[in-house]
Amino acid sequence: MPIVKYITTDQLLVWVNALIAAQTVYGVQAKEQRFAYDALADAADLRLDFDVTILPPKKFFQPLVETIMKFHVDGHYESVTSEEPFIIFGVHPYDVVAIAQMDEVFRANYADTHYLSRRERATIVACDIQNASPSMFAACMGTATVEDGFDILLTKIGDGYVVDVRTAKGEALLVALGDAPDADAGTLARREQFWDDARRFLNKYLLKCKPTDLPALLEDQYEHAIWEHNAGLCYSCGSCNMVCPTCYCFDVQDEVDWTLEKGTRVRKWDSCMLRDFATVAGGHNFRRRREERYRHRFYRKGQYLWQRMGQIACVGCGRCTTACTAKIANPVELYNTLMEG
Ligand code: SF4
Ligand code: SF4
Structure with a gap:
């Protein structure tokens, strides 16, 4: 039987503080007019009404910089993985979809133990979107709501939240919640209406085609x-x-200690938009020109990963649009222009 509770906002705060007392909890917090995930010290700092976070929750599974191995000149080495369980509070549906895509990438072919060790220790408390970000188009991409990929889903209805528990990890968190009534039929009907509205209206930009049309569109518009x-x-x-x-692209570098006896292998986020990203031994660069790199990014999102896993690797969060000072990263504007021929 699915567990679907209804709690007041006050109960939510008490629950989150109980979780904070027991383990590491990361949650969305206000940071100078914007929102970011950070370690929560007090439930009062949690902002489930956020529009979008500056960085997505991928930073918890694939940190910006991480040590993946320690080695010694005598040949001894040890892989470094994470053992600490943690909770992420407040993951929007489009980011839940993105995490599921990244899980597939990091599990395929070669299981990436560094990513997976963090992923397996994480409990994801998703939350439905209360406020749309200025650049989002999640409804167009089918990511405004989500049916799986989380442990608990919170939906704000009235003065409280529907708490929809889907996994054993989610159920374990309910112990700290104590008694709470099941959500009644009226509340669940209001949640259905909320989801219907989200699926139709959570767009600030309108894509003029279906996401599944993008691979063929890109096929036709390479030039x-x-x-x-x-x-x-x-x-x-x-x-x-x-x-x-x-x-999810990264670079791997060995950092050797000054004694030359030991060192660490570190991986860091990398970017296919940077000039040297595709430079290989001998100095040849497969995407030396900016035009090639700019085009590659959209083909990777709209065609290459589609060919590999049958999903468009853009979830409509709009973060790239907001981050680009040149105002050329908006996927909707780009794809709609391509449609005009
Ligand atoms: S391409 Fe842009 S809108 Fe799409 S998922 Fe990435 S940051 Fe979000
Ligand atoms: S954010 Fe904009 S300017 Fe920067 S690499 Fe991306 S498209 Fe180019």
Whole structure:
């Protein structure tokens, strides 16, 4: 039987503080007019009414910089993985979809133990979107609501929240909640209406085609003039990659101790928009020109990962649009221009 409770906002605060006392909880907090995930010290700092976070929750599973191995000159080495359980409070549906895509990427072919060790220790408390961000198009991408991929889903209805528990990990968190009534039929009907509205209206930009039309559109428009035009404005800063929940490329470097006896292997986020991203041994660069890099990013989202896993690797969060100072990263504007031929 699914567990679906209804709690007041006051009960939510008491519950979150009980969780904070027991383990590490990360939650969305206000940071200078914007929102970001950070360690929660007090439930009062949690903002479930956020529009979008600056960085997506991928940073908890694939940190910006992480040590993946320690090694010694005598040949001894040890892999570094995370053992600490943690809770992420407040993950929007589009980010839940992005996490599921990243799970598939990091499990396929070679299971990435560094990513997976964090992922397996995380409990995801998702929350439905109360406020749309200025650049989102989640309804167009089918990511405004979500049916799985989380442990608990919170939906604000009236003065409280529906708490929808889907996994054993989610159920374990309910112990700290104590007694709460089951959500009644009227409340669940209001949640259905909320989801219907989200699926129809959570867009600030309107994509003029279905997401499933994008691979064929890109197939036809490889030589479109927009690639060269927009690339002429691009700073190759990589911000559009950094903020994207479905970008996962990284670089690996060995950092050797000054004694030359030991060192660490470190991986860091990388960006296909940076000039040297595709440079290989011998100095050849497969995407030396900005136009090639700019175009590649959209093909990777709209065609290459579709071919690999049958999903468009853009969830409509709009973070790239907000992050791009040159105003050329908006996927909706780009795809709609391609549609005009
Ligand atoms: S491409 Fe842009 S809108 Fe799409 S998921 Fe990435 S950051 Fe979000
Ligand atoms: S498209 Fe925008 S955010 Fe991306 S690299 Fe170019 S200037 Fe930077």
